[in-house]
Amino acid sequence: MNAHEIEYKLYGDDMQFVEIELDPSESVIAEAGGMMMMEDGIGMETIFGDGSGGGQTGLFGKLLGAGKRVLTGESLFMTVFTNNGGGKKHVSFAAPYPGKIIPVDLSEMGGKVICQKDAFLCAAKGVSVGIEFQRKLGTGFFGGEGFIMQKLEGDGLAFLHAGGTIHRKDLQPGEVLRIDTGCLVALTKDVDYNIEFVGKVKTAFFGGEGLFFATVRGPGTVWVQSLPFSRLADRIFASAPSNGGSSRGEGSILGGLGRLLDGDN
Structure with a gap:
């Protein structure tokens, strides 16, 4: 390989974390800010790109690899955790x-x-984290992720998270x-991915499901999430007091009574 x-163990149900077991000199890469805890003897190092090499050497090669991550909206840096004990x-x-963590x-x-x-x-460490351009214009404009998605390449373990x-x-x-x-999380390289219009104008504008579907065709594997973070964030934003929502518990038995006693209309 x-x-x-590496070896791992998942903990939790709806708010999961993954524990990685490292033998001496083994390493794992992660997004900046993703670390929860680590034992004594593990060293941290911030690097450009993903540290996989990928045939790129020198300052220019490292900057090119890091620049690809910027295109996906990620941080310029990644962190390597190495067992030095x-x-x-x-x-x-x-x-x-x-949400859930997907090994x-x-x-x-x-x-x-x-x-x-x-x-x-x-x-x-050794897994390459790069970018995947969507070559079809429809997928690029209406796919929810734009022209660029992330690709993970190699022969090791990677961990994804979705809602x-x-x-x-x-x-x-x-x-x-x-x-x-928004519910499509990941797919293998053999899956054909495209975007399809819902078909009817009335359904598109008043159906509440958006204008487009992601259409995937086998063979291959796809992972789907039931609650995209964007959907959760939209509901929270819409319920915020500054946007017309109420700060009181609308679902509680005292919600309406509390508003009445305070003189709310």
Whole structure:
């Protein structure tokens, strides 16, 4: 294997974190700010790009790799955690919002997985974190993720995070699945990904489901999330007092009574 051979354990249900076990000299890469806790003997180093090498050497090569991450909206830097001790050590990474952590063994997925640009959490050192351009104009403009998505390449373990409940769907050759554009988390390289108009103008504007679906065609594997963070954020924003929502518990039995006693109309 080119990537480090790490072991892991998931903790929690709706607010998960992953504990990575590192043998001496093994490393794991993660997004800046994703670390939850680590044991004594693990060293941290901030680097450009993902540290996978990828044939790029020198300052220009490192800047090019880091620049690709900027295009996906990620930080210019990543952090490498290395076991500098003599025995097994553990480092943990926490999910940024309620949802599930998805372990993906790239060696079992053809060496490549394409995902949302904010889905990546951490991976074994040696996994390449790059960009995937959507060549079809319809997918680029209306796919919810723009022209650029993130791609993970290599033969090691990578960990993705998504909101709500995660469903893995293994598509048979020619099998088609239509997904809300925000609910598609990741797909393997063999899946054909496109965007499809909902079909009827009335349904598009008044159906509440958006104008477009993500259409995926097998063979391959896709991961779907039940609660995209953007959908959760929109509901919270709409309920905020400054946007017409109420700061009181609208679902509680005292919600209406409290407003009445305070003179709210």
